[in-house]
Amino acid sequence: MKTVEYRLSITRYEIEGIPLYVYAPLGNDSSQETISEVLPLVVVLHGLNSRKENQLAFSLRLVNAGYRVCTLDLRGHGERRNEDTDFLRLHWSEPQFAPAIGRTIIGSVLDIVSVVSELGVDRYYIAGHSLGGHIALLTALEDPRASAVCCIGGSLDLSALPTDPDRPSDVVARYDPVRRADALARKKVLLLHGVDDATVPITGAWRLWNAMETSGNLSLHSFFRTYPGIGHELAPVLMQDCIEWLLALNSDSTPNFETL
Numbered sequence: 001m002k003t004v005e006y007r008l009s010i011t012r013y014e015i016e017g018i019p020l021y022v023y024a025p026l027g028n029d030s031s032q033e034t035i036s037e038v039l040p041l042v043v044v045l046h047g048l049n050s051r052k053e054n055q056l057a058f059s060l061r062l063v064n065a066g067y068r069v070c071t072l073d074l075r076g077h078g079e080r081r082n083e084d085t086d087f088l089r090l091h092w093s094e095p096q097f098a099p100a101i102g103r104t105i106i107g108s109v110l111d112i113v114s115v116v117s118e119l120g121v122d123r124y125y126i127a128g129h130s131l132g133g134h135i136a137l138l139t140a141l142e143d144p145r146a147s148a149v150c151c152i153g154g155s156l157d158l159s160a161l162p163t164d165p166d167r168p169s170d171v172v173a174r175y176d177p178v179r180r181a182d183a184l185a186r187k188k189v190l191l192l193h194g195v196d197d198a199t200v201p202i203t204g205a206w207r208l209w210n211a212m213e214t215s216g217n218l219s220l221h222s223f224f225r226t227y228p229g230i231g232h233e234l235a236p237v238l239m240q241d242c243i244e245w246l247l248a249l250n251s252d253s254t255p256n257f258e259t260l
Helices: 052-064 097-119 131-142 177-185 203-215 236-251
Strands: 008-015 018-025 041-045 068-072 124-129 146-152 188-194 223-227
Touching: 008 097, 018 052, 018 097, 041 052, 041 097, 041 131, 052 068, 052 124, 052 236, 068 097, 097 131, 124 131, 124 236, 131 146, 131 177, 146 236, 177 203, 188 203, 188 236, 203 223, 223 236
Parallel strands: 041 068, 041 124, 124 146, 146 188, 188 223
Antiparallel strands: 008 018, 018 068
């Protein structure tokens, strides 16, 4: 039986009513915490109808690689139930769903920016799965401190949504990363997507990647990887490839992606 031992500190905070955890490595002396602000911070976001605790496995892998990790509940999720929580469990075609997820997306971006400010860092990475990946992309567009973003199975294809700005359902369409592909291409972006994803079809990821490539501003540090045989799950290979990419960014090298 293979075992992995993690030595880390887990600190719970509540910032402006937002519950979150910060994971950080411990030093060789178990009695002395060595949470250092010089360690790179990775904000990790969960998916739709999930919660921060479900990102523990990913967080532990990141800590083992030498990062601090911040996980928080998106609006309407986990400890942050609100008037939209039940609507978020509806099918996307239900009229209450689009406005609810729009408020969740917009509010969560604002929350992440506030949390990072309170943590006092001037640069961080952000990664998310599913809805968390979509929100990670939008946060990177809004916050210049987010120097790199990894979207795992979260490139939502919003092209079919109505575009009338006076309709509440359009709030999601206004937050389509493809419409800002030029700005996103200037960031360091990693898109990871399972080919067999039936929840968030890979067509959305291709749509975004093609728009970024067409912009002519694509960063040399940006990559799009697809995974045959993988659906919407946050599979270990996806987590590990994200970590390999982050480590390569720190050393200004090309990531040694695992080959399926």
